[in-house]
Amino acid sequence: WFPGWAQNGYYNKQPNDDGLSEQDCVEVRRAYSLPSSSTRLTSSFMWNDRDCSTPNYFICERLHNDNDVAFVENSWIPECNKTILLSREQPKSTVSSPGFPRQYPNNVNCDIQIMASPGYNIILDFEEFVLEEESS
Incomplete structure (x- = not known):
């Protein structure tokens, strides 16, 4: 999870869902906003909570076999x-x-x-x- 921008009082730390905005899914990303409305990249990818209706790559936990690999490789065209x-x-x-x-x-x-x-x-x-x- 993104710990927030320390120099800005840990602004935008994750997870930050208040339970009302339906952010029940997660994504991995590097870009997080600052209080000034600008965006900065972190040094690595971190978890972020997200609305499940947002089109995005997906991560699934499932058994691994050759058929699953073919499905995942062709899932994002x-x-x-x-x-x-x-x-x-x-x-x-x-x-x-x-x-x-x-x-x-x-x-x-x-x-x-x-x-x-x-x-x-x-x-x-x-x-x-x-x-x-x-x-x-």
Whole structure:
């Protein structure tokens, strides 16, 4: 769990659900807001409570066998050739390349245009960024 920003009186510590906001699910993330409304990244991923209707990756506890592995690997299919419009209502989004977390397949085109309203900045945070073919 995220312990909060110590320099700000442990602001935004997790879990912080008051029992009224239906944050009955959890996610793992690095970006947490500060009192100034800005966001900063932590040095590692930490648990955060979240509304269960939020589209997100999932974590399941279940027995492991070959069929389960195939199910998990194919459960998140990236959408290519699309435009993401960031706004006050949707201030952030997640983009994954085809096959992630495996290597991006050779000779595949996946174009994603990211747009924001005038006066807003777009910040990209890469978990991993590889631009050329790598040997396995």
